Amino acid sequence: MYKTGIITDEISQDLNIAAKLAREDGLDALEIRSVNDKNPFELTLEDYKTISQTATDHGLEICAISSPLFKCDINNPDLVEKHIRGLYHCLEAAKILNCKLIRGFTFWRNDDDPDQLKRGAEIYQRIVPAVKEAGVQIVIESEASVEYLRLLRDSCHWQEK
Secondary structure: OOOOOOEHHHHOOOOOHHHHHHHHHHOOOEEOOOOOOOOOOOOHHHHHHHHHHHOOOOOOOOEEEEEEEOOOOOOOOHHHHHHHHHHHHHHHHHHHOOOOEEEEEOOOOOOOOOHHHHHHHHHHHHHHHHHHOOOOOOEEEEOOOOOOHHHHHHHHOOOOO
């Protein structure tokens, strides 16, 4: 059964306002992208405990953590490592929130780098054991700035219908 929810910061940076509106509109869940102007990498574990309690107080679940995972330049190793550390932080948060989905991306698209897709897959393979152990799934958001579907389509001669 599908849950209905909102991305909290699409409503307000104040989680109580977003949760109140979600409840009034009969929704089931909140998706955490930013709260109090902090993204999921920046929120503390105490922040996550408060988020969990706020959701509970409003009769809502947390359906996903909308992290900025790998919405970055794959050619910046320090930034890639920072994102991996951010993911590990989100895995801890997922336990607190009883959440099974963490959003990720596929790095900033660089059409001049033919090996980017392969290297991106190798980086994702590095995080698979921790993600599996935590019992969560990484869900990939596809948007124009990071989207690989076009590359896959072009490399496989896939035709959109």
